[in-house]
Amino acid sequence: MVIPLNTPATGGALLVPYPAMLDVPHELVEHVSWLIYARRRELNSPWRKLGCFKQALLALAHLRKNETFAQLGAGFGVSEATAWRYVDEVLDVLASWAPGLHEALVGLGEGDFVIVDGTLIPTDRIAADEPYYSQKHKRHGMNVQVIARPDGTPLWFSRAAPGRTHDLTAARAHGIVQACLTRQILVLADRAYRGAGATVRTPYYGHRDLPEHYQQYNRDQARLRAPGERAFARLKSWRALQRARCSTRRIGRAVQAVHVLLTCDYTG
Structure with a gap:
């Protein structure tokens, strides 16, 4: 130090x-x-x-x-x-030890569900900044998608895309929607993924004007999705991903490296 x-x-x-x-x-x-x-x-x-x-x-x-x-x-x-x-x-x-998308979904199928969410890895590289500026987060960074188990354990992190990339666009580009549809895996996601179709389930829009059973569905769906935040919390406990100072091309590798560190078995 x-x-x-x-x-x-x-x-x-x-x-x-x-x-x-x-x-x-x-x-x-x-x-x-x-x-x-x-x-x-x-x-x-x-x-x-x-x-x-x-x-x-x-x-x-x-x-x-x-x-x-x-x-x-x-x-x-x-x-x-x-x-x-x-x-x-x-x-x-x-x-090099990080699993690919299809490898991460091995063993899952009809009757299982996963949580899909996106986050922004902030970066201070703001030259040529427009592609990296997220209107949602009001800062520059890289968009990373996660597939997590119901308890929040991360199964897979995507490569990093420019911060302005919408979560639904990223999920489609990375093949998440199609991969889960092929295996008939139910996907719980937030409103950013509305319109994904396939096996993706998002909350209903609206608040007090929604019928009670729709509101109850939203509450239940939010409760089941909540553990997914743990995946990003664990990822960003490694401070290099709280504010990346490296090239945007290296952020994806850093995310994969930390994923391996979070999940590798070093007890054997």
Whole structure:
């Protein structure tokens, strides 16, 4: 961990390292380090300035705490460029283990239901900003869709689309509507998905003017959809996805990497 310290004597910023804790299980760091080790063996590139465990720790610190590459580099004794390269490599390794849409739906079928929702991953990359500006959220970012189990466990996260993309448009483009229709899986979604058809069920429009049984349906549907918010809450507990400073092209990989971290079995 490092903090910037303005020093009038040097006229610049000095990065001062200090001890810190990372709130992830030790077993998770070991699991990621084994994945890195396997990738190095595959590339026949066993030697790096940082060992597999330290590289895993560096990448997890970036995802969990959203520290800059300059801070990470100073804290781990490598250059800013090397820290960026190490994190990028770990994102690739983890994202390669993320399930595809059809793989995520294996075992589900008629009689099952899932929750579909969308969120915005905020970003400070606002040059060429119009495609990334979400009118709904009134900020720039990337649209990510999730398919979650009834208890909120994420099954699948989509690739990231520009923030102005409507949730229904994104769901159709990613193939969510068709994939769930093919398997006859009931989909519960909010009003943003109205008009999806197929097996997608959304609340009825209207408030007090709705018949009581429609209002009751909306209350029941909202109660069943509520756990879906946990999927995004867990995703954004990794602070790199609370406000992404990376290229918009890397956000999708970061989402997939965090999904693997949330669901991987490192106890074996």
